[in-house]
Amino acid sequence: MLKITGIETFYGKIQALKGISLEVEQGKVVTILGANGAGKTTTMKTISGLLKPKHGTVEFLGEDITGLRPDQLLRKGIALVPEGRAILSSMTVMENLEMGAYHRNDKDIKKDIEEVMTHFPILKERKEQLGGTLSGGQQQMLAIARALLSKPKLILLDEPSMGLAPLIVANIFKIIKEINADGTTVLLVEQNAKQALKVADYGYVMETGKIIINGDAKDLLKDTRIVEAYLGKKSS
Amino acid sequence: MLGELLNPYHLQIVSFVLINIILGISIYITLSSGQLSLGNAGFMGIGAYTSALLTINFEVPIILGIILGALVAGIFGILIGIPALRLSGVYLAIATLGFGEVMRVIFVNWESVTQGAIGLSGVPHLGREVFKTLTAIGFDPEILGLKNNQFIYLIVVSILLLINIFIVWFFVRQNKSRVGRAFAAIKMDEKAAESMGIDITYYKVLSFTQGALLAGFAGALYAHVMAYISPADFAYHRAIEILIFSVFGGSEVIWGAIFGAAFMTIMPEALRFISEYRYMIYGAILILMMAFRPQGIIDVSLLQWFKKIIKFRKGTDHGTGIKKRH
Numbered sequence: 001m002l003k004i005t006g007i008e009t010f011y012g013k014i015q016a017l018k019g020i021s022l023e024v025e026q027g028k029v030v031t032i033l034g035a036n037g038a039g040k041t042t043t044m045k046t047i048s049g050l051l052k053p054k055h056g057t058v059e060f061l062g063e064d065i066t067g068l069r070p071d072q073l074l075r076k077g078i079a080l081v082p083e084g085r086a087i088l089s090s091m092t093v094m095e096n097l098e099m100g101a102y103h104r105n106d107k108d109i110k111k112d113i114e115e116v117m118t119h120f121p122i123l124k125e126r127k128e129q130l131g132g133t134l135s136g137g138q139q140q141m142l143a144i145a146r147a148l149l150s151k152p153k154l155i156l157l158d159e160p161s162m163g164l165a166p167l168i169v170a171n172i173f174k175i176i177k178e179i180n181a182d183g184t185t186v187l188l189v190e191q192n193a194k195q196a197l198k199v200a201d202y203g204y205v206m207e208t209g210k211i212i213i214n215g216d217a218k219d220l221l222k223d224t225r226i227v228e229a230y231l232g233k234k235s236s
Numbered sequence: 237m238l239g240e241l242l243n244p245y246h247l248q249i250v251s252f253v254l255i256n257i258i259l260g261i262s263i264y265i266t267l268s269s270g271q272l273s274l275g276n277a278g279f280m281g282i283g284a285y286t287s288a289l290l291t292i293n294f295e296v297p298i299i300l301g302i303i304l305g306a307l308v309a310g311i312f313g314i315l316i317g318i319p320a321l322r323l324s325g326v327y328l329a330i331a332t333l334g335f336g337e338v339m340r341v342i343f344v345n346w347e348s349v350t351q352g353a354i355g356l357s358g359v360p361h362l363g364r365e366v367f368k369t370l371t372a373i374g375f376d377p378e379i380l381g382l383k384n385n386q387f388i389y390l391i392v393v394s395i396l397l398l399i400n401i402f403i404v405w406f407f408v409r410q411n412k413s414r415v416g417r418a419f420a421a422i423k424m425d426e427k428a429a430e431s432m433g434i435d436i437t438y439y440k441v442l443s444f445t446q447g448a449l450l451a452g453f454a455g456a457l458y459a460h461v462m463a464y465i466s467p468a469d470f471a472y473h474r475a476i477e478i479l480i481f482s483v484f485g486g487s488e489v490i491w492g493a494i495f496g497a498a499f500m501t502i503m504p505e506a507l508r509f510i511s512e513y514r515y516m517i518y519g520a521i522l523i524l525m526m527a528f529r530p531q532g533i534i535d536v537s538l539l540q541w542f543k544k545i546i547k548f549r550k551g552t553d554h555g556t557g558i559k560k561r562h
Contacts, residue, residue, distance in 0.1 A: 048431075074433035086428030088421055090536075099421055102414070103433040143428075150433060 001026040001185055002047070002078075002154055007056035009046045016042040017053070018209040024154065029176065029186040031196040031217070033226075034206035040189045041083060043206070044158045047187075048080045049073060060154070074103060079152035081143050083159050089132030093123055096131050096142055100149030109149070116145050119178055137168035144175065154185045161192045173199050197221045242382065247389035251461055253501045254396035255454050260481035260493035261403060262450035267487050268411070269443035270423035272325065274475045275316065275332030276451040278339035281470030283309040283452025284459040285343060285350060288359040291460075298365055302456040309452020310445055317444035321437060336475050343467035355466025362395065362460040363388035392461055399457070403450070407490055419443055451478075484525055486532025495534050 002024040009017040017039050024030045034040045045051040047058055052067045059065065060076060070080050088096050097116070101109045117124040120141045126134065131142060140160055147155055157176065161169040169192065177199050180186050190196035197203055197217045205213040205226060213225055220226055259276065266273040287305030290296040296304070316335055323331055343350050350356065367377075367388050377387035410416050418439045421429035430436050459465045477500070485496020503521075507514035525532070 069435070070430040071433045071435045074431075080431040082427045082431050086425050086431060088424040088428055090424060091420070099417060099432050102417070102421075146432065 001061060002187065003059040004043075004047065005057050005059070007043070007046055007053045007058070009042055009051050009053045011042075016209055017046065019056070020206075020209075020211055021056075022204050022211065022214070024185060024187050025202075026153075026185055027180075027183065028201040029180050029188060029199055031188040031190055031200040031203045032206060033190055033193045033196060033203060035191070037208070038206040039209040040191075040206055041158060042209075044080075044083075044156060044189050048078075048156060071103075074150050074152070077151075077153035078156065079147040079150045079154070080156045081147045081158060081160065083162065087131045087134075087139050087142050087146070089130065091131055092128055093131060093134070093142060094127040096146055097123075097127075097149055100146035103150065112149055112151070116148050119175055120145050137164050137172070140164065140168075140172060141175065144172075144179070148179065148184070152184060154187065155179065157186065157188045159189055159191060161190060161195065169195060193226060194221070197226075242386045242390060244385050244389045247386070247393050249502065249505050251389070251392050251396050253498050254393070254400050255458050255461065256481060256497040256501045257400055257494050258403060258450055258454035258457070259478045260485065260497035261407060261490060262447045262454060263478050263482045264487065264490055264493035265407065265450060266444055266447035267482060268416070268423060269419040269440055270324075270426070271320070271440060271444060272329045273320075273332040273444060273447055274329050274479060275335040276447060276478050277470045277472070277474035278332075278336030279309040279313060279448040279451035280455030280458065280474065280478075281336075281339050281343060281467070282312055283455030284465050284470065285356070285455075286452075287456035288356050288459040288465055289349065291360045292356065292358060298360055298362060298460055302453065302460065305456030305459075306449050306453035309455065310449035312452075313445035313448025314441060316448070317441040320444065321440055333472070333475060336470070337472065340467050340471050343470065350467070353467060355464060355468075356459075357464045359459050359463045359465065361388075361463040362457070363390075363392040365460075366391045366395075396457065396461075404490065404494065411490065415439070415442070480522065482532070484522065484532060486534035486538075488531060488535050489539060491539065492532045492534040496532065499533075 004020060004022050007017050007020045008015060020039070020043055022030070022032070032040050032043060042051065046053050048070050049065075049068045049072070050070070057064055057066050060073075060078060063076070065073065065076060065078075068076070073080070088099060091099065094113075097113050098109070101112070117127075122138055123142060123145055126138070131139065134142060144155075144157070144160065160172050160176070164172065173195050176186060176188065180199075188196055188200065197220050200217040203214065203217045203220045204211050205220070213220065213223065215223070259280065262276050262279075263273065266276075283302075283305035285305075286308045287298075287301035290304060291298055291301040316332070320328055320331060344353050346352075367384070377384055380387070382390065411419075418429065418434045421432065421434055422436055422439055426436060455470070458469070462469075481496040481500055482493045483496070484500060485494065486492025504514055504518065507517060510517075
């Protein structure tokens with residue numbers, strides 16, 4: 001579904017990605033793991049068009065989407081949940097959700113909001129509350145719920161567990177699994193390797209701008225090198 | 237009877253209030269997408285000079301002059317708005333302030349066209365032109381019991397009032413539309429707005445251009461209400477004055493800019509009897525505002541409070557739980 005080939009991205013003269021290739025198959029949860037500075041977020045930014053790669057291509061459903069802006073990607077069916085719970089703090093939960101369907105014109109929006117809220121009962125309870133008054137975990141849920149309302153084929157999640165309590169993290173991952181079961185493909189960037197691999201089908205491990213390990217999530221969970229890479233130790 | 241109430245001096249102040257309201261809205265519009273532009277005095281100058289020069293030198297009708305003045309300012313808005321996308325916050329404010337200053341320097345130094353610091357006099361007066369047309373078809377203000385002078389100023393005020401009503405109506409509508417929602421989302425969080433499929437570039441340039449267009453429009457009206465313009469009218473002081481309308485009145489809602497413009501125009505006139513001291517009061521009010529109500533006099537919660545009171549008085553919709561959403 002999403003195919004990235006030989007991506008090299010630079011910050012000025014510094015090369016952050018040294019030829020990343022990965023693939024996300026339809027209906028799967030794929031995760032990218034790695035420590036700080038490994039290039040996870042840079043990969044995400046390159047896919048979502050915030051950064052332009054010097055070499056390499058990003059393809060979605062066979063179409064070249066390299067360098068398209070997030071709003072253009074959304075029209076093609078890729079929704080992005082950016083790092084750090086980007087919600088609209090002075091709009092209500094309901095308004096936030098409505099904004100998620102911003103580019104849509106159909107009549108099902110109300111129905112879809114109801115449906116999405118079944119995954120997030122807490123949001124239903126607080127739908128009249130301002131986004132900014134929600135707790136961190138609830139804001140993250142709102143960001144994910146909002147992304148779902150654009151009816152994406154693929155959803156990109158950038159570190160959804162960042163800065164959240166373990167119990168809430170578990171809840172978020174449970175929701176990711178539910179979303180996937182409903183038919184949305186998920187690309188998940190995470191530091192929380194254990195949790196991410198539990199929900200994922202396939203995983204990539206990054207270090208200093210390269211993919212060093214990839215394989216089925218089940219196998220990766222047992223791989224001792226994962227621990228090393230995740231801790232950022234030199235693998236050779 | 238009517239004649240005694242309509243004092244040309246008061247009418248003149250009302251017309252200043254109405255022009256300043258347009259200026260207040262012009263800065264509100266750019267602020268509503270999270271951009272602080274201090275270039276609106278410059279855009280105002282562009283509108284004023286464009287319309288004044290066209291009507292003086294080429295005998296263009298006033299209406300056409302004003303429209304062209306606004307459009308030229310709008311085009312400048314696009315030209316400035318696109319590179320300004322790279323700037324945000326205080327850097328954008330500084331750059332746009334610089335733009336305003338450049339415009340003033342051009343007005344001062346391009347003497348062959350703008351008459352330099354002396355300014356342009358003999359700009360066709362909006363009221364007098366309409367009056368001329370009306371008398372030509374045999375109308376006499378005596379029918380209404382008005383003197384010519386009063387009638388002329390009354391024309392100006394009525395025209396400006398209609399324009400104001402239209403502008404406020406338009407932007408209140410716009411705020412409730414997709415465009416307004418996009419502005420609000422961009423103001424709150426650009427990253428989030430982008431990930432919702434909002435084309436940030438387009439909407440930021442749109443709001444900047446709308447602000448420029450409106451400021452240019454106000455400038456063109458100003459030229460034809462004053463009948464005289466000079467570069468000093470569009471200098472740094474004006475830029476700050478426009479900013480104060482919005483900051484004082486409240487920059488979150490359109491009513492804030494309207495209230496701020498009205499209050500800040502009427503107050504110095506109302507306090508004329510204490511002469512110089514009024515500027516001290518002006519300063520004191522601003523400092524008190526900063527300390528006690530930094531969001532401005534009118535904000536969202538105040539408006540909601542008003543709405544509740546009105547609802548309560550009417551006794552309708554109360555407690556039914558039905559809430560209208562847009």
